Amino acid sequence: MENQVNFGKSALINLIAKALAACRADGLLTGTITPKILLESPKHEGQGDFATTISLMLAKIEKKAPRAIAEMLVTQLEGQVDWIEKIEIAGPGYINFFLSADYWLKILPIIHQEGTAFGRSKPSKKEKILIEFVSANPTGPLHVASGRAAALGDALANLLKATGHSVDREYYLNDIGVQVSFLGRSTYLRYRELFGEAVILPEGSYQGDYIIDIAKALKTRDGDIYLKGPESEHLPFFTQYSLQTIIAWIKTDMQDFGIDFDQWFSEKTLDDHNEVEAALKILDDKKMLLEKEGARWLVSTSFGDDKDRVVVRSNGQTTYFASDIAYHLNKFDRGYDRLIDIWGADHHGYVGRIKAAVQALGYEAKQVNILIHQLVNLLRDGKPIKMSKRAGTFVRLSEIMDEVGVDATRFFFLMRRSDSSLDFDLELAKKATNENPVFYVQYAHARLCSIMRVAKEKGWHIDEVIQNTNLDTLRLLTLPSELSLVRELSQYPALIKAAAETMEPHRIPFYLQTLAGLLHSYYFACRVVTDDKALTAARLVLVTAVRIVLQNGLKLLGISAPEKM
RNA sequence: GCGCCCGUAGCUCAAUUGGAUAGAGCAACGGCCUUCUAAGCCGUAGGUUACAGGUUCAAUUCCUGUCGGGCGCACCA
Numbered sequence: 001m002e003n004q005v006n007f008g009k010s011a012l013i014n015l016i017a018k019a020l021a022a023c024r025a026d027g028l029l030t031g032t033i034t035p036k037i038l039l040e041s042p043k044h045e046g047q048g049d050f051a052t053t054i055s056l057m058l059a060k061i062e063k064k065a066p067r068a069i070a071e072m073l074v075t076q077l078e079g080q081v082d083w084i085e086k087i088e089i090a091g092p093g094y095i096n097f098f099l100s101a102d103y104w105l106k107i108l109p110i111i112h113q114e115g116t117a118f119g120r121s122k123p124s125k126k127e128k129i130l131i132e133f134v135s136a137n138p139t140g141p142l143h144v145a146s147g148r149a150a151a152l153g154d155a156l157a158n159l160l161k162a163t164g165h166s167v168d169r170e171y172y173l174n175d176i177g178v179q180v181s182f183l184g185r186s187t188y189l190r191y192r193e194l195f196g197e198a199v200i201l202p203e204g205s206y207q208g209d210y211i212i213d214i215a216k217a218l219k220t221r222d223g224d225i226y227l228k229g230p231e232s233e234h235l236p237f238f239t240q241y242s243l244q245t246i247i248a249w250i251k252t253d254m255q256d257f258g259i260d261f262d263q264w265f266s267e268k269t270l271d272d273h274n275e276v277e278a279a280l281k282i283l284d285d286k287k288m289l290l291e292k293e294g295a296r297w298l299v300s301t302s303f304g305d306d307k308d309r310v311v312v313r314s315n316g317q318t319t320y321f322a323s324d325i326a327y328h329l330n331k332f333d334r335g336y337d338r339l340i341d342i343w344g345a346d347h348h349g350y351v352g353r354i355k356a357a358v359q360a361l362g363y364e365a366k367q368v369n370i371l372i373h374q375l376v377n378l379l380r381d382g383k384p385i386k387m388s389k390r391a392g393t394f395v396r397l398s399e400i401m402d403e404v405g406v407d408a409t410r411f412f413f414l415m416r417r418s419d420s421s422l423d424f425d426l427e428l429a430k431k432a433t434n435e436n437p438v439f440y441v442q443y444a445h446a447r448l449c450s451i452m453r454v455a456k457e458k459g460w461h462i463d464e465v466i467q468n469t470n471l472d473t474l475r476l477l478t479l480p481s482e483l484s485l486v487r488e489l490s491q492y493p494a495l496i497k498a499a500a501e502t503m504e505p506h507r508i509p510f511y512l513q514t515l516a517g518l519l520h521s522y523y524f525a526c527r528v529v530t531d532d533k534a535l536t537a538a539r540l541v542l543v544t545a546v547r548i549v550l551q552n553g554l555k556l557l558g559i560s561a562p563e564k565m
Numbered sequence: 566g567c568g569c570c571c572g573u574a575g576c577u578c579a580a581u582u583g584g585a586u587a588g589a590g591c592a593a594c595g596g597c598c599u600u601c602u603a604a605g606c607c608g609u610a611g612g613u614u615a616c617a618g619g620u621u622c623a624a625u626u627c628c629u630g631u632c633g634g635g636c637g638c639a640c641c642a
Contacts, residue, residue, distance in 0.1 A: 040581065043588080053584060059622060066622070091585045092622070137642080179642055295640050306568065306638080313640040320642045348569055349637040374570070374635075382576090416578070419570060421635070423577065428591090432604050435591060443604050454601040491581090498581070510579060513589075524597090524606040565604070 008083070008103060009050070013037045016052060016095075019076035028072050031061040041491070048088065048096030049104075049487070055093040066093030101483060105474040107490040111545040112466050119496045119552050123164040130331050131157050132265075133342035134254070135172040138246045139183045140208055142253045142397040144376050145344050148422060150397075151413035151558070152373055153342045154259045155505040158556045163500040168262040168336075171254070172327065175243055176268045177320070182206060183246075184239025188231065190215035191238070195227060208394075214245050253398050258406060258558045270326050276318050279326035279361075280311060288360040298325070300356035303365070309353050324350075325357045332363060339368045340503070348372045371503055373418035379425040404429040407559045411438035414557055415509045437513055441550065442562055444516035447523055448547040449563040455529045455540060462544060465537045476538040481522045485546060488515050492549050496556070505557070512553045519546050 016037050023029040035057040039050045055070035062069060070089045077087055077095075086098035111118045133153025136146045153169065160167045174180070186206040189199045194215055201207065218226070218241065226234045247264075254261065270276055280296070283289050289296050294314035298321075301308050311322040331339050341354070351370045358368045378385040378395055385395060400409050408429040415437065416422045432439055452462060477483070492511070499507040528539040551561040 040584075042585075043580085044586070047585070051585085053623090056584075056622060094585065096585095174642075177642065293640080297640090310640045315640075317640085319640075323642095345570070345636050347637085351569080372570075372636095420578075421571075425577095436604085437590070439604055440590090443602080447602060447605085451601050458601095494581085502582075506579090507581095510589080517589085520605055521607085523601080524603090527601065529601055565602075 008099070009039050011081075012039060012050060012084075012097065015077060015080055016054060016073065019073045020054070020058075022076045023072050029058070029062050029064075029069070031058065033061050035061070042094075042096065047090065047094075048086075048098045050097045050099070051090075051094050052097075053094060055095060059093070069093065070095050101475070101478070102471060104483060104486045104490060105471065105477065107486060108474060108541055108545050109469060111489060111548055112469075112541070115548060116552060116555070118548060119493050119556075120162045121164060121493060121497055126164055126166065127337045128166045128335060129160055129338045129340060130168050130170055130334075130336040131160075131340040131342070132170045132172055132331075133340075135174075136250070137174045137179055138243055138250060139179050139206060140246065141210055141249050143394040144378055144397060144400060144424070147257070147397040147400060147409060148373055148376050148413045148418075149342050149344065150254065150257055150259055151410045152371070152418055152505060153340075155410075155414055155508070155557050156340065156342075156371070156500075156503055158558070159496065159500040159505060159508075162496055162556060169259070170263045170265055171250075171261045172265050172267065173247065174267050175247070176271055180239060180243060181235075183211075183242050184235050186211050187214050187218075187242040188226070188234060188238040191218055191226060194219050195224060210246075211242075214242050217245070249398075253396075253401075256398065256401055256406070257410070265327070265330075267323060267327070270323055270330065275330060276322050276326040279329045280318070280322060282329070283311075283325070283360055286360065286362070298353075298357060298360060300353050300360070303356035303359040305352040305356040309356075321350075321353060321357075324354065325361070328354065328358055328368065329361055332361070332367075337367065340371060341368065342371045342373065345372055345374045369503065371418060374421040376413075376422045376424055379423055379427075381427045382425065385426075400424075400426070407442070408436070408438045410558050411441075411509060414505050417504065417506050437509070438559070439565075440520075441509075441512045441516045441554070442560070443565055444519045445547060445550045445554070445561045446563060446565040448519070448543050448550070451528050451543055452540075452547075455536075458529060460529070460536070460540065462540055465540050466544065469537070469541045473534060473538045474541065476535050477542055479522075479526065481518065481525055482539075482542060485515075485518050485522060485542060488518055489545055489549050492553070508553050508557055512550065515546065515550060515553075519543075519550075 017034075020029070020034065020037075024031070035054065037052060037054050039052055042048055042051045055066045055073060058064075058069050059066040067089060070093045074087050074089060074095060077084075083100050083103045084097055085100045088096045088098070090096050114120075131153050133149050134142070134146050136142055142150075157167045157169050182204050183206055186201060189201055189205070190212050193199045194212075218238075226237070251264070280289065283298060288299055288302075289311065290299055290308070291297075292308075295310050296312035297308040298311050299308055309321055310319055311325070312318050328339065339358075343350070351372070354370065355365050355368060359365055397409075404426060412424050412429055413422070428436060429438070430436075455462060477486070495507060495511050499505055528536065528543055530536055554561045
């Protein structure tokens with residue numbers, strides 16, 4: 001779905017290419033290499049709508065001053081098409097293009113026509129992508145850091161879908177192994193404690209109060225029936241019971257957070273189907289394993305990892321890494337072209353080995369993208385809240401959602417580049433003032449809805465206005481604030497594309513804040529619904545287009561667009 | 566010691582993948598409600614982009630080094 005802006009851009013690039021060719025045909029320019037012609041949107045007012053640096057890039061090739069080259073090109077470009085109003089040469093040799101207002105106004109009918117699809121695009125090559133995220137161990141409730149991964153993964157999935165890819169969301173459940181055994185044992189000991197026994201929790205046990213909650217629930221349900229008999233008889237039950245309880249919590253939290261996973265992938269199924277052994281056999285057949293000191297190692301150094309990694313320990317047990325290899329192989333076997341893993345910074349040391357493993361299995365390194373997000377600092381009124389998972393004093397994601405709401409939680413998590421650590425101030429997130437960016441954006445949307453309500457009360461049929469709109473009407477939008485809004489709206493599809501390609505959802509909150517700012521400013525400066533019928537119609541078309549884009553952007557972030565606040 | 570990430574306004578962060586005069590929000594200061602939501606708007610001030618080199622017509626962006634912060638460096642998961 002190419003929109004007006006992209007169309008204009010490529011048309012302009014073609015014009016520049018033609019001008020360059022003409023200069024060379026005339027012998028004015030003699031070079032043979034043609035650099036890629038790029039258009040950018042200038043940062044400052046008065047620098048036009050698009051600019052190219054082609055003359056700067058040509059300077060060396062042609063051995064001529066960039067401004068002289070720019071002048072030659074501009075001579076060729078002038079008067080070619082009617083939608084270019086003015087061409088200027090600026091600075092060291094920039095060519096600035098000033099387009100007619102018509103060019104920008106044409107985006108408005110397109111926004112209305114495409115509606116909720118505005119901003120979507122088709123990729124040059126459609127990929128089947130699996131995003132695996134959160135995947136926190138089911139040995140305790142989800143806490144804050146998982147929330148960041150959750151918001152990030154979900155928004156990224158939305159973005160990649162919006163750019164035409166096929167995307168599935170997956171949560172990997174580590175529902176087997178040492179940690180899970182510790183969980184069962186912790187619950188068992190707490191259960192005994194409820195009957196007055198003095199217990200000592202061994203090293204590695206889970207200390208959180210939630211373990212006691214689970215034990216209490218069991219006591220209430222089943223009484224003292226697990227006190228008799230040896231521990232070993234009861235541990236499997238306690239393990240499974242605790243695990244299922246916590247998985248249920250996690251699923252509830254994710255649902256409350258608005259995330260719908262396509263798959264909950266159980267590590268146990270890898271074990272049940274002997275997929276770890278199968279994966280190791282494949283690696284062995286490819287001569288990717290070697291025997292050393294009684295253990296088996298993946299030669300991950302052949303693929304850029306710092307050191308080789310153990311997959312089978314000398315005691316015969318496979319490592320967690322071996323399971324991870326099998327899991328990634330399983331993902332590829334399900335037909336995905338590209339895998340995205342979202343990890344917290346505390347796991348970044350595993351990037352090298354997973355990338356190596358994927359290559360050892362015969363896939364390309366770029367088929368797995370590992371997105372690392374830095375950790376979250378939870379603050380209250382600017383002061384850090386101390387957390388320790390070991391001591392059980394961590395803040396649950398559900399507590400955050402309860403306190404500040406899902407919308408604010410998601411927005412805060414998505415506001416920062418994932419590379420950057422994130423300060424999340426609970427008091428700020430709750431504020432219903434302009435200090436709080438999520439309210440600022442939502443408020444812009446609510447204001448627009450309010451305008452629409454008022455217009456309806458005064459007898460306007462907005463749908464009809466939009467349907468009957470034409471360029472003559474839209475030309476009444478002549479205020480600088482109106483054209484700024486229109487230009488900003490026209491950037492939206494390119495923004496979505498770039499955010500998806502770079503896997504940087506944070507660009508959307510920034511964009512929305514800018515757009516909301518322009519809108520608030522416009523709102524204050526002039527009335528939409530007035531006695532001037534034609535002007536009101538034009539403005540209604542504009543502000544309803546802004547509403548659509550705000551709504552679409554918020555939707556991608558998984559945040560509501562309220563009609564009233 | 567080695568590896569990864571980060572270092573930009575007082576604070577929290579952007580910067581169109583190397584482009585023009587580095588931008589927002591908050592905090593500070595000064596203004597704006599008889600009008601579609603003041604949960605808002607307008608204005609002022611705030612910078613040697615940690616530091617030193619290098620590559621380039623052009624560096625916040627790429628390379629090298631130094632300093633500072635975070636995280637990770639298991640035959641744990």
